[in-house]
Amino acid sequence: xxxxxxxxxxxxxxxxxxxxxxxxxxxxxxxxxxxxxxxxxxxxxxxxxxxxxxxxxxxxxxxxxxxxxxxxxxxxxxxxxxxxxxxxxxxxxxxxxxxxxxxxxxxxxxxxxxxxxxxxxxxxxxxxxxxxxxxx
Numbered sequence: 001x002x003x004x005x006x007x008x009x010x011x012x013x014x015x016x017x018x019x020x021x022x023x024x025x026x027x028x029x030x031x032x033x034x035x036x037x038x039x040x041x042x043x044x045x046x047x048x049x050x051x052x053x054x055x056x057x058x059x060x061x062x063x064x065x066x067x068x069x070x071x072x073x074x075x076x077x078x079x080x081x082x083x084x085x086x087x088x089x090x091x092x093x094x095x096x097x098x099x100x101x102x103x104x105x106x107x108x109x110x111x112x113x114x115x116x117x118x119x120x121x122x123x124x125x126x127x128x129x130x131x132x133x134x135x136x
Contacts, residue, residue: 001073001119004063005033005041006055011078012037016044018076018112023047025120032066034059064094067101074119075105076112 003026007015019026019041031049033041038051053059066072075098079091098105104124106112118124 001029001124002066002071003029003031003074003076004066004072005031005037005049005076006060006063007034007037007078008055008080008083010080010083012040014109015076015078016040018078018109019045019047022116025116029119032063032072034063060090060094064090064097067094067097067103070101072103074115074124075103076115077105077107078109078112079107 005015005019015037023045026045026047031041031047032038033049033051035051035054035057037055038049041047042049042051052062063072063075067075075094077091077094095105095107097103104115106115115124
C-alpha cells in the first residue's frame, strides 16, 4: 500500500512515536510524507520515505494530487484541532478527496491505530477498501 504521512507542528512528535511503535508494519509499505514530518520519521525509524515539500509550502497539496490520481491508499494526518492554520481549507480539500476516492484516513492517533491494526490483519485491500471478512 501507498501510505501518506502528514502532521501539524504540534503533532510531529506524536507521529514520530506512532511510526516507531508500528515501524514493522509500516516498513512493508511505500511511505511518503510532507518534508519535515518525513525527515523526522525517517531519522527516528530508518524507514524509507519519499519526502515532498513542507506542508505549508505545498507538500500537502502534492500529496492531495497523488490522492486525486488514486496513488495513495491510506492517509495518516495528525491534525492540531486547537490551532487554526492559514492553509486549513487545503486540509479539508484533501480530506474531501479521500472521501471521494474511498481512501481511509486518520486525523488522530486512535483512528490511526485502528487503521494500522486493520492493515496488519489484512482487513484493507491494496486500494484501501475495507474487506469485511479480512479475507482476500
